[in-house]
Amino acid sequence: MKMFKISIIGIFVVQLLLSSCTDDLNTEPRDEKRNIDQLIDLDPNLSGLVSKVYGTLALSGASGPGSTDTPGDDAGESPFLRGIINMQDFTADAMKNRWGDNGLDPLTITSGWDENNKFMRYMYNRIYYTVPQANIVIDQMSVFNISNSKQIVAEMKFLRALSYFYLIDCFGKGPILTEADLGLKEGKAESTRKEIFHFVEKDLLEIEDVIPQFIGYGRTNKAAVRMLLAKLYLNAEVYIGTNVLPAPSPNAGKSTYELAGKYSKLIIDEGGFKLADNFQSLFSGDNDVTDAKNEIIYALIAEPLTSQSYGNTTYLINGSLNAATMTLSDYGATEGWGGHRATKAWYGLFGSSPQELAESNDDRGRLFWSNYLSPDPAKRHSFEMNDFKKWTDGYPSIKFRNTNFINPTATILTAFSGTDFPLYRLADAYLMYAESVLRGGGGDAGLALQYVNAVRTRSNATAINGGQLTLDFILDERARELNFEGHRRTDLIRFGKFTGGSYLWPWKGGVKDGTSIPEHYNLFPIPLKARQANPKLTQNPGYN
Numbered sequence: 001m002k003m004f005k006i007s008i009i010g011i012f013v014v015q016l017l018l019s020s021c022t023d024d025l026n027t028e029p030r031d032e033k034r035n036i037d038q039l040i041d042l043d044p045n046l047s048g049l050v051s052k053v054y055g056t057l058a059l060s061g062a063s064g065p066g067s068t069d070t071p072g073d074d075a076g077e078s079p080f081l082r083g084i085i086n087m088q089d090f091t092a093d094a095m096k097n098r099w100g101d102n103g104l105d106p107l108t109i110t111s112g113w114d115e116n117n118k119f120m121r122y123m124y125n126r127i128y129y130t131v132p133q134a135n136i137v138i139d140q141m142s143v144f145n146i147s148n149s150k151q152i153v154a155e156m157k158f159l160r161a162l163s164y165f166y167l168i169d170c171f172g173k174g175p176i177l178t179e180a181d182l183g184l185k186e187g188k189a190e191s192t193r194k195e196i197f198h199f200v201e202k203d204l205l206e207i208e209d210v211i212p213q214f215i216g217y218g219r220t221n222k223a224a225v226r227m228l229l230a231k232l233y234l235n236a237e238v239y240i241g242t243n244v245l246p247a248p249s250p251n252a253g254k255s256t257y258e259l260a261g262k263y264s265k266l267i268i269d270e271g272g273f274k275l276a277d278n279f280q281s282l283f284s285g286d287n288d289v290t291d292a293k294n295e296i297i298y299a300l301i302a303e304p305l306t307s308q309s310y311g312n313t314t315y316l317i318n319g320s321l322n323a324a325t326m327t328l329s330d331y332g333a334t335e336g337w338g339g340h341r342a343t344k345a346w347y348g349l350f351g352s353s354p355q356e357l358a359e360s361n362d363d364r365g366r367l368f369w370s371n372y373l374s375p376d377p378a379k380r381h382s383f384e385m386n387d388f389k390k391w392t393d394g395y396p397s398i399k400f401r402n403t404n405f406i407n408p409t410a411t412i413l414t415a416f417s418g419t420d421f422p423l424y425r426l427a428d429a430y431l432m433y434a435e436s437v438l439r440g441g442g443g444d445a446g447l448a449l450q451y452v453n454a455v456r457t458r459s460n461a462t463a464i465n466g467g468q469l470t471l472d473f474i475l476d477e478r479a480r481e482l483n484f485e486g487h488r489r490t491d492l493i494r495f496g497k498f499t500g501g502s503y504l505w506p507w508k509g510g511v512k513d514g515t516s517i518p519e520h521y522n523l524f525p526i527p528l529k530a531r532q533a534n535p536k537l538t539q540n541p542g543y544n
Contacts, residue, residue: 049137050152053159054219056080056130058300058312058421065308065416070125074118077101079311080130081300081421083123084486087170087524092488092498093505094346094479095397096388097319097339108388110517111510114525115543121527123170127163128530131177134160139179151215154207158220161200162228168196168239169490172523172540187534194240197232198248204229205250213272217288217299218420223271224298227424230263230432235494238522243439257441264433265443268451273297273426279363279459284405285332285419292405297424304402304416314417316340316400316484322391325379326369332402332411341394342368343385345505346483349476354383363459364480368395385506394506397484427455427481435474445469455481471495493522518542 052062060075061067068075089095090107097108103119106112113120134156141149167174175188176199191199204225211222236256237243243256251259267273274294276282281292288299302312321328321336328336350365351357354372357365374380378392385394402419403411430451437443445466453463455477464473475495479488489498497503499521504514520542531537 050155053130053133053137053156054301055307056126056133057159057162057423058302059307059309060311065310070122070129073122073125076310077119078122078126079309079315080123080126081313081486082311082315083119083126084166085316085484086119087123088486088489089484090340092492093503093508094342094483094488096341096343096385096394096507098341098389098391099339100389109507109510110521113521113543115528115531115539117525117527120170120524121529123166123524124174124527124530127167128174128177130163131160132182134163135177135179135182139182142179150210151212154210155215155220157203157207158211158225158228161203164196164200165228165232168193168200168232169235170524171526173526174537175534187536189536190538197236197239201229201232201249201251204232213270217293218301220298221271223267223273224424226263226267226271227297227429230260230267230429233257233263234260234432234436235490238494255441257436257439258443259441261433261436261441261443264429264436267297267429268426268433271297271426271429275426275430275454275458277458278405280367281405282422282425283400283419285402285411285417286404286406287422288420290405292422295426296420296422297426297429299420299422302417302420304414304418308416310416312417313400313402313419313421314415316421317402317417317419318415320396320398320400322396325371325381325392326396329413330401330403331398332404332408332413333417334413334415338391340396341381341385341391342397342483343394343506344383346397346479347395349480357383362456362461362480364399364461367397367399369398370395386512388507399484422485427458428487430455431474431478431481434469435471438469438471438474452477498522 055062056069057080060079061069066075068078070078086104086107090097091110097104103117106117107119137156138153141153146152172193173190173196176191176196177188181188208222208225211220211225213222215221233256236245240246245251245254245256276290276292276295281287281290282295284290287293287296300312302309302314317331318333318335319337319339321331321333322338323336324338326336328334347357347365347368350360350362354370357368357370360366370381372380381392381395387393400419402414402417433443434448434452437445437448449466449469452469457463475491478491492498499517499519501516506512506514508514509517520540523540525543526537526539531539
């Protein structure tokens with residue numbers, strides 16, 4: 001049983017309190033204070049309301065997998081984590097999806113993006129659903145005498161900042177809504193990417209010393225706040241056009257790469273985390289109780305019985321399985337949706353042929369389903385993705401699975417995943433520190449090499465020497481370590497390899513071997529429905 005899940009205490013009142021906040025997701029957050037007295041009576045510490053806001057990142061709604069907190073959006077397709085994977089991994093080089101689904105193909109082939117794409121709209125809506133929910137809790141903490149109110153406010157500000165981080169990264173602009181905007185009756189003017197960047201930075205810096213080192217599994221902590229700061233600073237040159245912080249940042253004049261390195265190092269030195277002994281344990285059904293828990297800084301909880309969702313790791317696991325060529329029970333699943341496959345841009349980093357991949361010493365390189373030696377040709381997967389719509393073109397990733405790591409035979413087969421999603425983990429902090437050093441942020445080059453080799457040797461990959469530690473190597477190592485975890489598009493943009501033609505991958509631009517895509521694809525279009533709801537919003541350049 002997970003240690004932190006959607007509380008059923010006061011859940012009816014929670015639903016009453018929050019449900020109408022989505023009438024106009026993007027522009028008209030409602031003041032829903034009328035039921036808070038009832039909630040306090042039932043739930044004195046607001047555990048139900050707090051867990052509800054956490055749950056917005058992985059669940060579609062509080063009433064099961066068919067419910068949705070964002071009316072008009074498909075309950076199965078629209079959860080936040082599913083959006084992160086769609087926007088970050090399927091748009092990039094490593095993963096492709098074959099379903100089509102009225103808008104998924106343009107993401108998969110990075111072509112034909114427009115303001116009507118429903119998956120882009122789902123992501124935008126989820127951002128502007130989570131933000132008002134956090135604002136409601138923050139507002140109530142100033143009204144009611146809750147013993148741990150400062151901590152709860154800090155937690156909500158982290159979840160709000162995390163949502164705005166995805167707004168900065170994916171869409172670049174939008175209204176900044178705070179608790180002061182509850183009850184606003186008209187659309188609020190949009191803020192620029194730079195303004196949202198500074199708003200998020202300010203909030204995170206203010207709560208860094210308020211958030212405890214540890215609250216509970218599945219809840220934020222000081223290291224998670226620092227992780228988000230490190231990511232904000234590491235990508236600052238993309239977000240605000242400079243690697244030296246301008247005013248009004250409290251760190252004005254400082255190098256963003258120096259700060260990214262600083263916060264990565266604080267996580268490493270003070271967070272109390274350590275690398276799991278085995279890479280696969282991080283993505284197995286018992287990752288909340290094995291030593292994987294010691295590496296995971298912040299996880300999105302998956303519960304297969306009490307809080308089911310088609311949008312948490314169920315999407316990653318079931319979407320990567322297909323009974324036509326695989327045995328579903330080997331991965332703890334009863335359903336295989338036959339959609340996601342990796343491309344050679346990912347597994348090719350471990351070997352240039354099916355045989356080389358199968359013989360790789362790197363544990364991470366063996367987490368692909370090829371079946372290339374099967375006597376049945378219909379069950380063999382091809383190394384080349386000649387047709388991204390064909391299931392056997394490309395290798396499914398079996399990185400995530402629902403089986404237990406410690407005792408796989410004791411796994412209970414379920415249609416929904418119980419594997420938690422490690423949104424932030426220590427290995428990422430190691431790699432971010434190394435990248436910050438390489439980008440001129442100061443720090444210790446020898447320590448950077450040590451951290452990278454710790455990540456590699458954990459998976460039995462060969463250690464590298466200082467001469468091999470380059471930015472290009474870091475980009476590839478991030479792929480080997482972190483692909484399918486919601487980081488890849490951001491990484492490619494930061495390295496200048498997402499748009500244009502300097503780096504091609506299978507089906508980039510809708511062409512088998514890849515082709516150049518326009519620079520404005522570094523941002524997604526602002527959804528049409530959002531602009532119709534709030535005429536103060538403007539479209540991103542290139543999509544008019």
